Amino acid sequence: MISILPERLSQNPRLAWVVFAALGLLLAVLPFLVDAGMGRTWVRILDFAMLYVMLALGLNIVVGFAGLLDLGYVAFYAVGAYFYAILASPQFGIHLPFWALLPMGAGVACLFGILLGAPTLRLRGDYLAIVTLGFGEIIRIFLNNLNAPLNITNGPQGINMIDPVRIAGHSLTRPIEILGVKLSGAHGHYFLFLVLTLLVIFIALRLQHSRIGRAWAAIREDEVAAEAMGINTRNLKLLAFAMGATFGGLGGGLFAAFQGFVSPESFGLMESIMILCMVVLGGMGHIPGVILGAILVTVLPELLRYIGPLQQELIGRVAVDPADLRMLLFGLALVAMMLFRPQGLWPSRVRARELRPDNPDEVRQEQESLYDRER
Amino acid sequence: MSLLQVQGLAVHYGGIRAVKGIDLSVQEGEVVCLIGANGAGKTTSLRALAGLLPSAAGSIHYAGTDITALPVHQRARLGLALVPEGRGVFPRLTVEENLRMGAYWRNDRPGIATDLERVYELFPRLRERHAQRGGTLSGGEQQMLSLARALMSRPRLLLLDEPSMGLAPLAVRKIFDTIRLIAEQGMTLLLVEQNARLALETSHRGYVLEGGRIVHRDTAAALLASPKVREAYLGA
Numbered sequence: 001m002i003s004i005l006p007e008r009l010s011q012n013p014r015l016a017w018v019v020f021a022a023l024g025l026l027l028a029v030l031p032f033l034v035d036a037g038m039g040r041t042w043v044r045i046l047d048f049a050m051l052y053v054m055l056a057l058g059l060n061i062v063v064g065f066a067g068l069l070d071l072g073y074v075a076f077y078a079v080g081a082y083f084y085a086i087l088a089s090p091q092f093g094i095h096l097p098f099w100a101l102l103p104m105g106a107g108v109a110c111l112f113g114i115l116l117g118a119p120t121l122r123l124r125g126d127y128l129a130i131v132t133l134g135f136g137e138i139i140r141i142f143l144n145n146l147n148a149p150l151n152i153t154n155g156p157q158g159i160n161m162i163d164p165v166r167i168a169g170h171s172l173t174r175p176i177e178i179l180g181v182k183l184s185g186a187h188g189h190y191f192l193f194l195v196l197t198l199l200v201i202f203i204a205l206r207l208q209h210s211r212i213g214r215a216w217a218a219i220r221e222d223e224v225a226a227e228a229m230g231i232n233t234r235n236l237k238l239l240a241f242a243m244g245a246t247f248g249g250l251g252g253g254l255f256a257a258f259q260g261f262v263s264p265e266s267f268g269l270m271e272s273i274m275i276l277c278m279v280v281l282g283g284m285g286h287i288p289g290v291i292l293g294a295i296l297v298t299v300l301p302e303l304l305r306y307i308g309p310l311q312q313e314l315i316g317r318v319a320v321d322p323a324d325l326r327m328l329l330f331g332l333a334l335v336a337m338m339l340f341r342p343q344g345l346w347p348s349r350v351r352a353r354e355l356r357p358d359n360p361d362e363v364r365q366e367q368e369s370l371y372d373r374e375r
Numbered sequence: 376m377s378l379l380q381v382q383g384l385a386v387h388y389g390g391i392r393a394v395k396g397i398d399l400s401v402q403e404g405e406v407v408c409l410i411g412a413n414g415a416g417k418t419t420s421l422r423a424l425a426g427l428l429p430s431a432a433g434s435i436h437y438a439g440t441d442i443t444a445l446p447v448h449q450r451a452r453l454g455l456a457l458v459p460e461g462r463g464v465f466p467r468l469t470v471e472e473n474l475r476m477g478a479y480w481r482n483d484r485p486g487i488a489t490d491l492e493r494v495y496e497l498f499p500r501l502r503e504r505h506a507q508r509g510g511t512l513s514g515g516e517q518q519m520l521s522l523a524r525a526l527m528s529r530p531r532l533l534l535l536d537e538p539s540m541g542l543a544p545l546a547v548r549k550i551f552d553t554i555r556l557i558a559e560q561g562m563t564l565l566l567v568e569q570n571a572r573l574a575l576e577t578s579h580r581g582y583v584l585e586g587g588r589i590v591h592r593d594t595a596a597a598l599l600a601s602p603k604v605r606e607a608y609l610g611a
Binding site for chain 2: 217218230
């Protein structure tokens with residue numbers, strides 16, 4: 001039912017405006033509602049959810065649009081984060097402004113995307129997955145060991161006291177009062193991330209429906225045929241890597257500024273897999289689905305934290321560690337998804353049709369076709 | 376001057392010298408076929424002409440320019456359209472999306488709309504199925520789609536790789552009827568085909584490949600009448 005909503009909206013512009021206005025209002029008041037109802041921690045979780053939406057949308061360009069399986073996506077996230085951390089912290093005593101570093105970090109990540117993309121262009125499927133996985137690990141190991149002979153990354157200890165985001169001279173970590181509304185640091189980041197997330201969503205949507213997006217779809221479906229259509233598959237695959245990496249780098253810069261601390265631990269293989277899960281669970285290649293996937297995968301595990309105190313209350317001790325439970329339930333959820341809803345929670349119409357055609361007319365036509373019935 | 380002029384083309388395929396120096400030409404408006412047994416190098420030759428395989432030696436001239444070193448997509452933009460073996464339909468795109476992809480590099484919207492109408496006229500079945508996904512079509516319909524998609528690029532030379540492969544006899548007949556129709560409308564065609572009789576009956580001229588070399592070249596009628604060709608390839 002939810003997947004026909006976009007069609008309804010495009011048929012009825014008035015309804016579309018109402019829905020968008022309601023959504024905008026909801027997003028504007030959400031942090032205040034959450035703060036009042038569930039506490040400040042949950043506002044921070046919302047911030048992280050948006051950070052992951054940006055990352056998942058970036059990875060979706062590579063995996064969902066162009067069909068290139070990338071298991072080392074977190075490397076670009078790490079590049080963006082460390083670029084910001086090194087140039088805006090006491091590490092070297094350099095303190096470049098946030099607004100200059102953010103696009104620069106995204107640009108550097110983009111270069112790394114091309115660096116990874118160029119030699120791997122000939123690889124497909126499993127082979128590409130292995131190489132990207134290796135690339136992700138290489139970056140992490142570099143970050144872990146680049147503390148000697150010259151201390152660049154500060155090794156496993158990571159870089160601390162990273163400069164916060166500054167808007168018009170005001171540090172975003174400090175509370176501020178605007179028009180009589182008191183905003184905490186978490187709230188401030190919420191609105192900053194919201195604006196950037198909307199920007200990323202806008203870019204992703206425009207890309208999908210552009211000539212480039214169509215070419216990516218063709219490459220994903222059949223690379224040889226795509227070439228025969230006059231599509232420069234080499235450049236377009238590189239572009240997919242570069243665009244995905246750019247979003248990753250953007251997310252990394254925001255992460256560093258938001259946390260104030262980065263260490264190699266944050267950029268392990270598990271992180272790459274989590275972001276991939278957001279894309280796959282939500283619905284590969286479908287932007288609303290990917291957004292939903294990112295939010296769920298960020299928010300649901302946080303709910304499990306309440307399981308510890310709950311056990312304490314019910315049986316007097318913590319029998320199952322919530323952290324263990326988290327991985328177990330996550331694994332179960334993945335298996336269940338692959339069994340019952342392989343197209344993702346909110347798939348695009350095309351994929352939904354493919355895996356579960358529900359229009360009887362279509363089913364009949366397809367069966368007729370399969371048996372090549374002539375009239 | 377010929378539209379396509381191939382001289383001494385050699386192609387190595389996975390360490391095997393599959394094509395060992397062939398010369399061939401296709402004139403504008405002509406239908407030419409490459410026939411031969413399995414493994415004679417027909418498909419390898421065609422793939423090299425389309426740019427999917429690199430040529431180890433020799434030259435390919437198309438419309439007066441040397442395209443030997445040009446990548447696939449640039450050849451496609453020059454009007455060399457390939458209908459690949461196994462059809463290469465985009466399985467998850469709809470029939471219409473597949474067709475529009477054929478006109479990917481073109482910018483003239485009205486022209487694309489006209490051509491879409493034209494291929495739907497040529498293949499009414501595709502119009503019926505325009506919203507269906509390519510992968511759900513039957514083999515014959517996929518072959519039609521692949522052919523129609525190639526036409527959407529407004530090609531000057533159409534390279535057809537084994538259009539009859541894996542199709543029911545009825546579907547083969549339909550496809551070849553359409554190929555003849557396209558040829559009558561003035562399209563230049565280079566056809567690689569296992570079914571030698573069908574290929575020769577459709578073509579003006581033919582080349583017979585054996586072990587990566589051209590062993591016969593003549594008009595289609597002469598090849599059809601030649602005792603050697605009849606014995607080896609026509610089963611009579």
